[in-house]
Amino acid sequence: MRIISGETQFHIEDKTAVAIGKFDGVHMGHQKLLRHILDKKEQGMKATIFTFDPPPAVFFANMADAGKPAEAKSSDSKKSAMLTQLLTKDEKRRKFEALGIDILVEFPMNAETAHTMPEDFVRNILSDRMNAAYIAAGDDLSYGYKGRGDFSLLNKLAPELGYRTHAIKKLQMFGRDVSSSFIKEEILSAEMERAAELLGEIYYVGGVVAHGKKLGRTIGFPTVNLLPPDEKCLPPYGVYFSEVRVDDRKYHGMTNIGLRPTVSNNGQVSVETYIYDFDGDLYGKYLEIALLTFHRKEQKFASVEVLQRQLDLDLEAGRNYFSYE
Incomplete structure (x- = not known):
């Protein structure tokens, strides 16, 4: 082109x-x-x-x-x-x-x-x-x-x-x-399923995987991190079940959009995704995180240990969600 x-x-x-x-x-x-x-x-x-x-x-x-x-x-x-x-x-x-x-x-x-x-x-x-x-x-x-x-x-x-x-x-x-304004209203209300119908595809965030603090690896929760530009329309901060597209392949994922308040205070909005049943190095690769459905709001936990327990519950909820696809 x-x-x-x-x-x-x-x-x-x-x-x-x-x-x-x-x-x-x-x-x-x-x-x-x-x-x-x-x-x-x-x-x-x-x-x-x-x-x-x-x-x-x-x-x-x-x-x-x-x-x-x-x-x-x-x-x-x-x-x-x-x-x-x-x-x-x-x-x-x-x-x-x-x-x-x-x-x-x-x-x-x-x-x-x-x-x-x-x-x-x-x-x-x-x-x-x-x-x-x-x-x-x-x-x-x-x-x-x-x-x-x-x-x-x-x-x-x-x-x-x-x-x-x-x-x-x-x-x-x-x-x-059908208009961009209508679709943005749905996205800003975390109505990802309705947005997908209007778009004709799942709404996604694309980008090159950035290096993070790698804290997730230390708690058994490795993630890939995208840093969306300011002009990208993002849904409310929170956890979403997602589809990860990379190298013409698709994986199930769980994505947190927001500021990661429990582990960070730098004010950087990130799109951080755990990929189910995946073990590989994606740094520097272009991928797309397609947001299937909203799971819960982002919140600040009392400690990393409390966060880890919640993530375990989220992961299990995601497995149940994908089992019904």
Whole structure:
């Protein structure tokens, strides 16, 4: 997959089938949209995604925060959580490549590009630089300065610029439009099963295994540790039963998300996972921790010994959970 990132001056030679969107989570609604451009590969077009980096909501939130005193920034924790991403940039790239996307354009969102007039966006970016022959997006598409561009403008310019358009209606599930905001609500409520249905897959945290203090090994509880970036949307701190994916294999796991208050005071959020029936070295490897279900809240125990007794109970509960899969 070719990635064009951070560039405004580029040109794609091949005819492209372009999907426009944020694609946070690549949820069931996004997958419906992406099928339309992937189908066009049979007609010789390159399946191409256009998205902004950072996402517009994040860019404008940062702009609004600029100049505010530190204590006033992101004071609404719920609002801040909703600005996190279901997929990090790395996770999203891996996802697109696995789906068969040919070209990913991560167009820079900044003060200059945010002032692009809608018609200039269509002519100069979608037509001239991206060589679009087919453009698909949600029927609520907006683009250009203050979001003034819409599908009617796309359709108006289509005969002149030589592309076709397709407006995709919002997918509905559980009586609501499927959206990243809806999915984040479920994740922030630890409703991992509902989030999985909306996403079309189990919600996961991906990353390279980091070195920890290795305290778990001293109490018979070795773990692998991921340090998620700040922009990653995480469910409430606690213990989750999980699926661990590494080297094209899957294992059962038990994952603690949080600050590990009994053994650490450094404030670092970690995703720490015990892998059932596994004995190997995973340091430096990329893996994904898919969060199947919530088990219990994170808590601080009186001692490491009390923590160990609780972990033994958690491990047994996990074995019972997986026996019923």
